[in-house]
Amino acid sequence: MPDAQVVVVGAGPVGLLLAGELRLGGAGVLVLERLEEPTTESRASTLHARTMEIFDSRGLWDGVDGPVGDARGHFAGIPVDLTLPGSRPGLWKVPQTDTERLLARRAAGLGADIRRGQEVRAVTDTGAYVEVDTGDQVVRAAWLVACDGEDSTVRRLLGADFPGHDARRELLRADVAGIEIPDRRFERLPDGLAVAARRADGVTRIMVHEHGAPVPVRTGPPAYEEIARAWKRVTGEDVGGGTPLWVNAFDDTTRQLAHYRHGRVLFAGDAAHRQPPIGGQALNLGLHDAFDLGWKLAAEVTGRARPGLLDTYHAERHPVGARTLSSIEAQALLLFGGPEVEPVRALLTELIGHEPVRAHLAAMIGGLDVPYEGAGVRLPHINELLPVGKGLLPGPADTTTRGNPPCP
Ligand SMILES: Cc1cc2nc3c(=O)[nH]c(=O)nc-3n(C[C@H](O)[C@H](O)[C@H](O)COP(=O)(O)OP(=O)(O)OC[C@H]3O[C@@H](n4cnc5c(N)ncnc54)[C@H](O)[C@@H]3O)c2cc1C
Structure with a gap:
């Protein structure tokens, strides 16, 4: 049994x-x-x-x-x-x-x-x-x-x-405290896509995709510095001084x-x-x-x-x-x-x-x-x-x- x-x-x-x-x-x-x-x-x-x-x-x-x-x-x-x-x-x-x-x-x-x-x-x-x-x-x-x-x-x-297929593109994201940037709902910029949403508790979720960026093989989440650099290249803003509470990357593997x-x-x-x-x-x-x-x-x-x-x-x-x-x-x-x-x-x-x-x-x-x-x-x-x-x-x-x- x-x-x-x-x-x-x-x-x-x-x-x-x-x-x-x-x-x-x-x-x-x-x-x-x-x-x-x-x-x-x-x-x-x-x-x-x-x-x-x-x-x-x-x-x-x-x-x-x-x-x-x-x-x-x-x-x-x-x-x-x-x-x-x-x-x-x-x-x-x-x-x-x-x-x-x-x-x-x-x-x-x-x-x-x-x-x-x-x-x-x-x-x-x-x-x-x-x-x-x-x-x-x-x-x-x-x-x-x-x-x-x-x-x-x-x-x-x-x-x-x-x-199905493996990754072709990647989106980096982080929940960050201590940054002041404008909210963005799927903003399409010359070098990529940027999203920013500030929550009631003051934490901002940022997401960024850079056109043409290669998708690395990851064994863990990306470093916050990598996300901040991509954010700077796409939006021109510096979020490097923020405190990351959660970092994550996802790709389009289907x-x-x-x-x-x-x-x-x-x-x-x-x-x-x-x-x-x-x-x-x-x-x-x-x-x-x-x-x-x-x-x-x-x-x-x-x-x-x-x-x-x-x-x-x-x-x-x-x-x-x-x-x-x-x-x-x-x-x-x-x-x-x-x-x-x-x-x-x-x-x-x-x-x-x-x-x-x-x-x-x-x-x-x-x-x-x-x-x-x-x-x-x-x-x-x-x-x-x-x-x-x-x-x-x-x-x-x-x-x-x-x-x-x-x-x-
Ligand atoms: C890091 C991350 C971020 C995400 N962000 C978003 C988002 O922003 N928006 C969105 O819509 N979706 C998001 N998703 C997807 C969403 O979370 C999933 O679709 C959802 O969790 C699927 O639920 P699930 O129960 O199928 O799998 P899961 O939630 O992954 O649950 C699987 C469970 O199985 C357990 N498990 C795994 N292997 C074993 C094992 N060998 N033995 C026993 N237990 C095991 C795991 O510990 C886990 O608790 C994200 C997923 C991840 C991983």
Whole structure:
């Protein structure tokens, strides 16, 4: 007998949402996370409309102040009004650390066993079960879901086919205290792109891309001096005297797993697709993977799934991932490109002035236009009709704590 019905590798946002969804569907869940404590790194901060609807349906903000929304979004830095029918159109700013804390609270509250300081080092799929070795313990599980991020260990151990392309361009960024510079929203300058946003606490996030700069092979974050020098070359401003609180570089490496399922191992979030965090899409895409997979895998392990249900996860989410990655690539080309992309940007700006184009982009950015075979389109106000934490169909036993989203 396996020790766990499902082992989730990684307690990032995707693994934590998945753990809660699996518990909601009645599955036993063990989460293995290599970090002793949750990360404090400043990462994604944008939740889009569909993610907010999912979180509302799960009562994620219960007992805490929910975020404040803003209808002003963008595509490649070109402003797009995100107003659409629905309960939560727009951008919602939530530090990823807060999202993870709330998702961890929910998963643990629903009974997920979250073990920290457990780094998965070996995975064997025997066909009957999956064996996971963390050095400290060997665990057998009926299923394993790899939510272990963009450098996924499980993906490497399985040698999974991960086609795409390596880095071509890079953006440097830093959160800096003690500097006074003008705010810049995607300012296009002759030598590159510069963004600066001062927060209420006086810390300024700067981001800079230099046209034609080679992308170095990095084994860690860049030195602040390197970022300050690039900022000076692109904007002419000296930020070298500031105090860096966080430094980071990201590039436009884009890859997607050929298959989201390998036998008894499934992949979700950044482990399944790697993309630059342009437009705040990466986190939201991964959370939607988890939401789709959770009830299907729970139905599988509790014996309620119809034949083939679990395979609809790859069938549905892989095309959505491919489309999102393509949209991010289009934005990367338009953002990081030099003067040669200006005519395309001008044309796109003109097109966004037409309501059908604006609404199309707003729905795509918000994740509101994802069709599921047999389920048709999303109903904009369905969340307001559903009780918190439940789905349309009653769960197998305890309908106060279990429920399933609508079947595809
Ligand atoms: C430095 C950085 C900055 C980012 N900035 C932005 C941004 O500005 N905007 C944006 O939209 N997105 C940003 N992203 C992307 C966003 O944070 C991710 O899309 C999101 O975190 C994906 O969630 P995840 O759960 O799939 O993966 P992760 O959040 O990466 O979580 C994976 C988890 O798995 C754990 N893990 C890894 N290997 C093992 C193992 N072998 N055993 C056990 N546990 C393991 C990790 O410790 C981690 O907790 C950034 C990502 C990074 C890394």
